[in-house]
Amino acid sequence: MSHLKTFFFLFYVTGLLFGSLVFATSFESDYVVSNYPEGVYVPGLIFDKPFDKAGFRILYHHRNISTDSLSIVIALQNLSLKEETIFVRAGLGGSTLDVVFAGHKAAQTFLAQYANPNGVKSISLPPLSSTYVLSHLIKPDQTSSGIVQLYRENHYNLRVKMGIVDNRYPHLSSFSDIASGINQYRVAHFQDILREEIVRFDSVDQIMALEVGGKPYLVDSSLNYELTGNYGVLHQFNIKLSNSLSKPTQFNFYLAPKKDNAVDRAVFLINGKLTEVGVSFNKDNEVSMQKFYSVFLKSKEKKEITFITLPQSGCYYPVDVIIRAMEGFL
Known part of the structure; x- marks a missing residue:
């Protein structure tokens, strides 16, 4: 949580x-x-x-x-x-x-x-x-x-x-x-805050979603205003991956819009290295996701990854980061 x-x-x-x-x-x-x-x-x-x-x-x-x-x-x-x-x-x-x-x-x-x-x-x-x-x-x-x-x-x-x-x-x-x-x-x-989350994901789970810019939203009580999308708020995900399967598994990370008619981009610091994500969109019941990172784990291998990001202006946050485990992929 x-x-x-x-x-x-x-x-x-x-x-x-x-x-x-x-x-x-x-x-x-x-x-x-x-x-x-x-x-x-x-x-x-x-x-x-x-x-x-x-x-x-x-x-x-x-x-x-x-x-x-x-x-x-x-x-x-x-x-x-x-x-x-x-x-x-x-x-x-x-x-x-x-x-x-x-x-x-x-x-x-x-x-x-x-x-x-x-x-x-x-x-x-x-x-x-x-x-x-x-x-x-x-x-x-x-x-x-x-x-x-x-x-x-x-x-x-x-x-x-x-x-x-x-x-x-x-x-x-x-x-x-x-x-x-x-x-x-x-x-x-x-x-100002840092929103930090520890995430544990095993290959047997196959898929999960991490929300960026979601609730609880920052609130300015003097204006009775809620910062929907938490724009500019820093998010840090400490992700603990494990592959309990008997075969090597590739873990793919995607940026996925959540809102109708959304156009979204993102930028991440992944273990200290900057990664930019291209345009994703959700329009006319068609969702385009952008794959932006992959990591390969051998059987029984574990790995920790740190993602730092923030909801950016001009887009439609919150968005999801989808993690998908694909057995045997390189």
């Missing part, structure tokens, strides 16, 4: 072998999702929130429905009298006409940094100052998607701001002169 754990994130720790990768480091982290409205057309402040936990993660997915180029801008503000160091990982997709590809590319580049010892960027933020974290272009009638993880070294008085900026007026940085987004934009705010 799956359970929820405090979100784990890869980051560098200054002063402790700086440059070495730390895996499964636990800390409290906020998680903010910006997708309402999905279509944006004028500049505005999306949110201005305190950065008062160790981590702050953002998922955004927006389409530019105006005739001018816009940018999604994320900024940090240090209101304290002490310098702060922030570590950043960002996965960006777009600007592109392909909504599915935008979300896929954001997920792919974000997860790729988990296996990259040089994937973390550090930002030094002087006292009483502000700085950009990123500026992400959205061309007219195109979509941009992003997943951004911030980690703070200390606990000074910081704020995180995100807004839409008109590229004709790039001087806007603190959003102090942009119209309030209270009525224009709405974000959902959650406690």
Whole structure:
């Protein structure tokens, strides 16, 4: 049975072998999702929130429905009298006409940094100052998607701001002169988590399904909003395979849509190696599954595999990962 754990994130720790990768480091982290409205057309402040936990993660997915180029801008503000160091990982997709590809590319580049010892960027933020974290272009009638993880070294008085900026007026940085987004934009705010599940599968079982993005969904109680599909939530499957048959057996893994008229993609870290999955669909009672991984076990052999993934924007989650055992296949 799956359970929820405090979100784990890869980051560098200054002063402790700086440059070495730390895996499964636990800390409290906020998680903010910006997708309402999905279509944006004028500049505005999306949110201005305190950065008062160790981590702050953002998922955004927006389409530019105006005739001018816009940018999604994320900024940090240090209101304290002490310098702060922030570590950043960002996965960006777009600007592109392909909504599915935008979300896929954001997920792919974000997860790729988990296996990259040089994937973390550090930002030094002087006292009483502000700085950009990123500026992400959205061309007219195109979509941009992003997943951004911030980690703070200390606990000074910081704020995180995100807004839409008109590229004709790039001087806007603190959003102090942009119209309030209270009525224009709405974000959902959650406690970030890692959903971890231990899976045991024997060849005699032949087939099983693992759900990615399923219940329980994250809930923003202040908005009475449920994040159906758990978009951006990290899932880790610790899979224990065993072949109790007398013959060698191949274990195949497939991505399978669950919703009608769904178009889905996925990306996985499989034992630390990045694997991208092509398009799967469920349309007109026809389901197309994508095989993305296989492992071969001898008779009585056992093997453990770790999958890390996350539901990506622009798709129709939840989806299933189907495991099928096929006796004697190579």
